[in-house]
Amino acid sequence: MAESKSRLLYILKYLWQNTDAEHYATTADILAFLKGNGISCDRKTIPGDIAKLCDIGIDIEEERSRENRYSLSSHLFTLPELKLLIDAVESSKFITVKKSAELIEKLSQMTSIHQAAELKSNLYVSERVKPLNEQIYYLVDNINTAINRGKQISFRYFHYDQHRKEVPNNDGKRYFFSPYCLVWNEDHYYAIGYSEKHRKLGTFRVDRMKEVEILSADAAAKPADFNLPEFTRRVFDMYDGETKKVMLVCKNDLMNYIVDRFGDEVDTVPGDCGHFRAVAEVSVSQTFFAWVFQFNGDIRITAPEEVVLQYGEMLKNALQT
Template identity: 80%
Template sequence: MHETKSRLLYILLYLWQNTDAEHYATTGDILTYLKENGISCDRKTIPGDIAKLCDIGIDIEEERSRENRYSLSSHLFTLPEVKLLMDAVGSSKFITAKKSSELANKLSQMTSVYQSEELKRNIYISERVKPMNEQIYYLVDNINTAINQGKQISFLYFHYNQYREEVPNNDGKRYHFSPYYLVWNEDHYYVVGFCEKHQRITTFRVDRMKSISILCSDAVPQPKDFNLPDFTRQVFDMYDGTKEKVTLLCKNELMNYIVDKFGDEVETSPTDNSHFKAVVEVSVSQTFFAWVFQFNGDIIITNPSAVVSRYREMLENALK
């Protein structure tokens, strides 16, 4: 019985690594592989073993001929899915170049050796800004563990000064924090939770955290009425503070940007052949003004007048 179980696992492993929709393994191929791994059986045993694997849901395609051929028709991920995941890993600013390569290689093993080679030939680890700190990968793991265990964490937090030196926040004292969620936004990881120092729910960027310790203290319970989507919209999408309806005059080619930023249900209407109007609800802040400014006049704030004045005042101050 032990040898039968081992044989089934070896057959499955061989089919996983060496077959796909375009590549088959013959009965002889499987027998040779088993022999190389110290397992002997005859040719008549293989069809029965394949049937047992199919009985438990393994998708193996059989092609009957003078010598039967077999292939694992579907792996855990399809080839496009693996490619998508590898591209996400490679382009992420959060994951170091070294870790990106390691993860991409592991993901390529979710396919056959033939598909893996295709993927590796197309691997591109982005040269965009990537962190040097390998510890970031493990900071996320520690935070996730604390969330699952319902425990508080403590950590150091820092920012960069004008000399690109790390400067500790909070006078170098550790923050005590009850983590609720890890949120990915604008290619950065943030932890959302209750901060003891601020006495409210807030966020910290994970790559600015150091020396995370999981404490014995239970986390402060999450408020029952806390809504994560609403909170992240407030923090990350220009809704932090008092909301106000603002009218924007936009060039037609910028509709994609408006929809990407404010969603499919944003209120818009054409104004002339070249422009449309968008009415959006935002927090009137530097974050919002900076977003408008990047379009170099192709998006203009037209209403309310107080917001128009504040934006002009900000521009005038910037030119002084």
């Protein structure tokens, strides 16, 4: 009985690794693989074993002939799905070069050796910027565990100086933080939650964290009016400045950019024959001003006056530098 169970597993392993919709294994192939792993059986046993695997939901296609041929016609992921996943891993600035290679190798094992070879032959490795911090995986895991348990975390945070050296924030003291969620934005992970130091909701980039520890203290209660989509739109789309309603005058052919940035419910009205006006709530900051600047005057801030003056001051300072 034990050998029968082992035989079924070895047959499944062989079919998984060596067959797909375009590649079959003969009865002789399977028998040779079993023999190589110390299992001997009669060729008449194989059809019955295949039937047992099919009975538990394994999708095996059988082609009857003088010598039956078998293939695992569907793996967990299709080839196009694996190509998408591998490209996402390879292109991610969040995952280190070493971890990218490890993940790609594991993803390649989710299909047959034939399709894995095709995946690798089509893989283009570009010179994308990759992080050096190998601890990111474990930081994310710790933060996610704290969220699931409803616990606070503490950590150190850093930034880079002009010499590309790590400089600790907060004089090297630990931050105490109640994480509510992890958000992926612009190829970086951010922890969103309540910061004890800042006494408000805040965000921290995970790859800038160090020494994340899960504390025994319960996390601060999430505000009843906390709206994650709205919070992320305000913080990540226009950064964390003072929130104000601004009026923008835009050329008619830029509506796509307004909708992409502020959502399809943004308040817009026609202006003159070549422009429309948009009113949106933004976090006023250099990031917002930089977004406006890229349109070279085709999007203009017209209200409120203090924001117009701030934008003008930023432009003047940029010219002076």
